[in-house]
Amino acid sequence: MLHLYDTATREVRELELREPGKVGIYLCGPTVYGPPHIGHGRATLAYDILRRYLEWTGLDVRLVSNITDIDDHIINRANRENRPWLEITTKCEEIWWQAMDAVNFKRPTDTPHATDYVDEMVELIAELIANGSAYVTDDGVYLSVESVPDYGLLAHQSLDDMMAGGGEREVFGAGQKRHPADFVLWKLSKPDEPAWQSPWGEGRPGWHSECVVMSLDLLGEGFDLHCGGQDLRFPHHENERAQAVALGKRFANHWMHHGFIVDAEGEKMSKSLGNVNNLLDFVEVYDPRAYRMVLLQSHYRSPITVNADTIDAATNALAGLDSFVARTAAVPAAGADPAILASFRAAMDDDLDTPKATALLFDTVRQANAALDADDASAPCLVAAAKEIAATFGLELGRVSEVPADVAAQAQALDRARAGKDYATADSIRAELQAAGWTVETTPAGTTVRR
């Protein structure tokens, strides 16, 4: 069974399932106010790999990932560009899924929207007020963090310590808060802002409530796993949890957080730094699979470097795998080598050790190639194991590229020239094809071309 690092307990421990055979996962999704950057790519691919692996082990996975479609960022952009906010969220969500499809992210089983859950959030907030853990001020409703006994569980810092330093940023709603760390549950709206009815006046929900309401609604109390970026650990996840605790409800059993993309200088790549790498631009320039490969070759909790060098290296590694799949197209189907699959499973069960599992994949490919070269009977099982691992990683290998008729004709001409020992012609045809971007592989069985 899978063992995962749990942020709450700070140890690698077994992912205990509430219900055998089924796993419920909540993944904090995007706020749709801009194009996704490559950091979002890691956020989704890390869990895409987790999800595919869990499914491969035979579990029934329910993956809930929200769309935050009401938020200050959205309102600010709408004001700045003088557009309706709904137009922004609709457009950005469309772009989000376009990018996710491009990196082969398997769609979550549920993608709830914050704006569809406003009534439930209002109910939640009312309950929190009723039991004394939330209070109303001039500008909204706040949760009193002092009413949550183990507040700071995920931050691993006491409230006092958190307050001690760091406060260079402006404290939101500082005026009437009882404690500086109290956070807003409901924001009263200003004129012309999107607003919903509530007992405390027209307004909109704060950031943290939607995830509590939606995860509990779709996955239920004590769901198995809650995921997101390391930056969401605090305050976002801490504050989600605080609301559930204040309600007396069991929340996530296990917390998983992934590391960041850093740039060549080792700095976090994020919107706040302004060095955005738009994911759609990225997949236009590079093979989207190369990004997945870079992620697979490092651990999900490590910060990783994504730049032209690392992507190029991954692209080249992928070329070898594509060649492997191309040369094994005619290898008869067989059961995957069980020892290799067992090693794969052992690596993945150990806190998703994809670097080790990826090393195993390359080693299996090498063994399979050697077996094929030697005409050894073990080849089909090795080939099957390699393909199964790659498929579980979500790597689509050896995609058959469309070969235009004229290119196919050139390949045939190349073969004819070689058959007639007209090597000058053969070489010039090959050079031409290569110049046009085709990978040309001349084998005894004939010439194949692919992109």
Added chain:
RNA sequence: GGCGACGUGGCCGAGUGGCUAAGGCAACGGCCUGCAAAGCCGUCAACGCGGGUUCGAUUCCCGCCGUCGCCUCCA
């Protein structure tokens, strides 16, 4: 200031109290090939600095240097 992470060969990136410190990319040599490509075989080369614990440390502890993250709305 508090909490935390990290510094491994040319590049990326695993890992371990002591057998030959993964894997990928790059480079180089060989086999194969008409020549290539792909593949296979092989070579090259690393644990920030200084102490300590230990029979032994890259791994544990302390200090230093350097980098990064979080500390109220950023995946």
